[in-house]
Amino acid sequence: MSKRALDVTREKSFPDWYQAVVRDGDMAETSPVRGCMIIKPWGWGVWERIQAELDQRIKDTGHDNCYFPLFIPMSFIAKEAEHVEGFAKEMAVVTHHRLKNVGGKLELDPTAKLEEPLIVRPTSETIIGDAFQRWVKSYRDLPLLVNQWANVVRWEMRTRLFLRTAEFLWQEGHTAHADRDDAMAETLKMLEVYREFAENVLAMPVIAGEKPANERFPGADNTYSIEAMMQDGKALQAGTSHYLGTHFAQAQNIQYQSAAGQLEYCHTTSWGVSTRLIGGVIMTHGDDDGLRLPPAIAPRQVVIVPMLRDKPEDAELKDYCIALEKELKAQGIRTLVDVKPTKSAEKRWGWVRRGAPVIVEIGGRDASGGNVTFMRRDKLRDGDKAISKTMSRAEFVAGAAALLADIQAQLFAEAKARLDANIISGIKTFDELADYFGQAEADDEGGAFKGWAEVAWSRPEGAELEAIADRLKAMKLTIRNAPMAQKAIDRPCLFTGGPAKEMVLIARAY
């Protein structure tokens, strides 16, 4: 097998490959705190781009950013727990506010025990709902549209960088509306914002749809998601949008006086995406040489490596590179000249692993000839050979923006073709489903690629739905969503044999 920039391939072990991309791409690392990650500069740069792009969309749709406390009183959670079945209880609990030095050893100070424990927010529905209850008085205050960017903590037992960590970063939108129609319109609007953002910015094709009842957010009337297909065939839930009915409004007394003078409960929504998206980008676009970043979220879109030789000519070479950088920056292209004191081949492969969209290498001959030699990360190799191209500097500079746009489009097209080709629609019976997916391996990792099955179902509820979920679970499968774009239904329900109401997607998932 040919030499690649990583020491493991996707085929050999997808989970190991993922870890290698995260590590060798300088994205993140595990921290000494269980389940928490350190996001390194390159990974953080990606998150900054994600934040900037999505924040603009959130503001353009009329939402204001706020900031609510990190801590939530336990009584708030208790109030919510009464209203919400399936309430998740794994969370970090603060019980003391002081340490004391006992004979040179730090210990909890028993005199500093909190009267009421505080919960590190796993999500902010309750603390924001409490503010809404104070802020909303009249129908004139509605809709109330807020968002926050924040860290949240959920005590996960089995963590994986970006995909599932105890602390993660996200945005959470929370809105209050006068009625169901307005709240539902908001829920679907944000689902569409997420779809457009995932596809146009992350170059990650997704299926937007509604989750089945058993996969709803606790307390939601309807939960919608965008689902992306990773290169191992698994689904990644990349964003959710919830219509919460009046459940939270009732639990927290969020009421308004209507134009007619009646006191009414608000209808609320919430929606969020997290640093998990970065995991999705890695597993959508990465290859056996490392990460491939869509230009829209690459912290540096063009990286210029001068082939320095510790000789007097180096100064001239650097000047040439800096002039090129300046021309690219003038077009708003995020550019870096890498002058670190390491070998240029090492630098080149470092940027390949980090997934910089365009890697330019300038040697003495390029500089004296007024040329630029570059590689596009999305089309790095022809067989085993890395492809580089040389053109005049003027031509390169003139075409750079179009080149980046093309890379963005190519990455999307490649992922879209994979998604489209791997949604199997011919499965009509549970036996066929079992045949297709087979038994999951013991640890659910590194199995052969399996796409998603699109099957018809009758949208069963209650115990019937539970039983179906259990049968699927035995094969490590879940219903991902019922796509918003529904095809004609030409068959009965795969599970019950009864008349089908819609098509749903079934897959293994992260």
Next chain:
Amino acid sequence: MSKRALDVTREKSFPDWYQAVVRDGDMAETSPVRGCMIIKPWGWGVWERIQAELDQRIKDTGHDNCYFPLFIPMSFIAKEAEHVEGFAKEMAVVTHHRLKNVGGKLELDPTAKLEEPLIVRPTSETIIGDAFQRWVKSYRDLPLLVNQWANVVRWEMRTRLFLRTAEFLWQEGHTAHADRDDAMAETLKMLEVYREFAENVLAMPVIAGEKPANERFPGADNTYSIEAMMQDGKALQAGTSHYLGTHFAQAQNIQYQSAAGQLEYCHTTSWGVSTRLIGGVIMTHGDDDGLRLPPAIAPRQVVIVPMLRDKPEDAELKDYCIALEKELKAQGIRTLVDVKPTKSAEKRWGWVRRGAPVIVEIGGRDASGGNVTFMRRDKLRDGDKAISKTMSRAEFVAGAAALLADIQAQLFAEAKARLDANIISGIKTFDELADYFGQAEADDEGGAFKGWAEVAWSRPEGAELEAIADRLKAMKLTIRNAPMAQKAIDRPCLFTGGPAKEMVLIARAY
């Protein structure tokens, strides 16, 4: 007394006035969680502008942003405590990771007690130091320059919105260097970044200088600060930059191999500013009508209020306002047309209280005449009368950027004149100092305006310094810093009578 937009004046009660500005300016509110605040959209918008402006400066000086965990293992804090005298122990401690439902009541699950308690970061020196210890191997890895934007928690007993809250938001820079010179240059570079940022962006004049030994950050060799004068004469420490020597490097084993092959400890620095800056902006620029925001950090620089009358002409009026907004936005001016369904006079005074730099009111006559009527928030009144000015729309649009620049400059000039006029330099003895400041009121609030005293001192150390700090403390005074720009010293030390080494600033402070 004339009617103002707030129901309390600075003169009557500065602390009450501050609360009123925060509340009526829609900046923040207290939350149900002790000591934590909710930052409302307008306040958050100010923080977003502060972040954007400062972040650019941090990046321009070569720093990379990262993200480190919220939690710190108690053992890290213990290790630091061994190396640091005066270690602060008031912090939020996580001891459990699960709640359980016992007969309908939520309780701590005793089976989910953490083996080692986790501390919610009060600052990240130790967790970042631990990463540095892994990241730094050779002199080639230095300097290592990182920054993070994060929430931190310090269990404060007496809190005030923005100025002192249990949870606050900040940036913390952490850097590692090969030697003292490089680390000290970094420390002073960031101090200068803060000074320039405070003065040019916040329009808040500051004195940059070095803190006396008793006011150093625990573990620092040198601590520098920028100090701003509030309108009650008190000093606000608005940013700090620390040279940490090799203390943290020794505690955490941050070592590098030098070019000569020796293993050496790094010299580290840290520096930060926080949401406290917003309190500084309020107390520097606010007046009895509310907040006055420097245009550089105003979420909306121009707010347009159409004087709607629920008549058919309203549509035309709105169109006129939207066209004006578009012309201003095309110049990059942050503009809003306020079409909320409330009375225009109410809206006008709402924007006065929020401190929007330019408030435009458009009535039918303005629209039909192609005019714009506006108020500048920095020069709102002539005596008791609010001043508005009318000019042609073309003239207003053409001059808008210059108008905003002038407001920014005026706010700075006003605050600078106050600072310059209120640093008293004639005080030569402790008795004169005591005479000038008098006894502090019982609760240190709302005393008559007192500026700062610039006095000569011999830079005493140890017990002598402690004794001086105690004498000052009895008058609720502290030494703020020794300004970087030192005047000639023409007198002996105010405290010891010995030869003076430098001038220091003494003041009451937040």
